[in-house]
Amino acid sequence: MSWTDERVETLKKLWQEGHSASQIAKQLGGVTRNAVIGKVHRLGLSGRAAPSQPTRPLYKPARPPRPAASTTSHAERPAAQTPVRRSEPVLARPVISQPVTPYVEEPGTATVLTLGAKMCKWPIGDPSSDSFSFCGRRSDDGTPYCVEHGRVAYQPSQKAKKRDNGADLSRNLRRYL
DNA sequence: CCCTGATTCGC
């Protein structure tokens, strides 16, 4: 099957509606989810409203060489590596859904210039904007963030964690109260 | 192990 105009349109629609690649592939028929994902990327609509699953830690591992099958004569491929890789951010930001997040917060008090060592480094606002700032509240010991943001940064881990023993829990509560 | 999207690269 090929990507007819119609099929592409269906793809877009379903993708925007939040269907997964495999579901779309199944519905379209004749394509695998890989094909769908590949198409989605080529169409440039990779980013989608992701409720909660930031599957991109800004991590770019060097792809391991994939054993290719050269059928005819093996073409010479003298180390034609791309010397320049995009520079990575030194410090990985905590995952945040910037684009369309109703999550509003008070502007931070610190800028990249005034951000101290013991200040909460939680980014607030659009990094490409002038109003971008950091939380700037006193960070909790050991963590780059204040108590509140620390909770957000080091998320729930969905599976309920084992129970804290009561003593610790109440102790911690007292600290915050 | 099931699933998810992301990325690479031979075709």
Next chain:
DNA sequence: GCGAATCAGG
């Protein structure tokens, strides 16, 4: 442009 292979992660 296409998509299988592969990856990273929930």
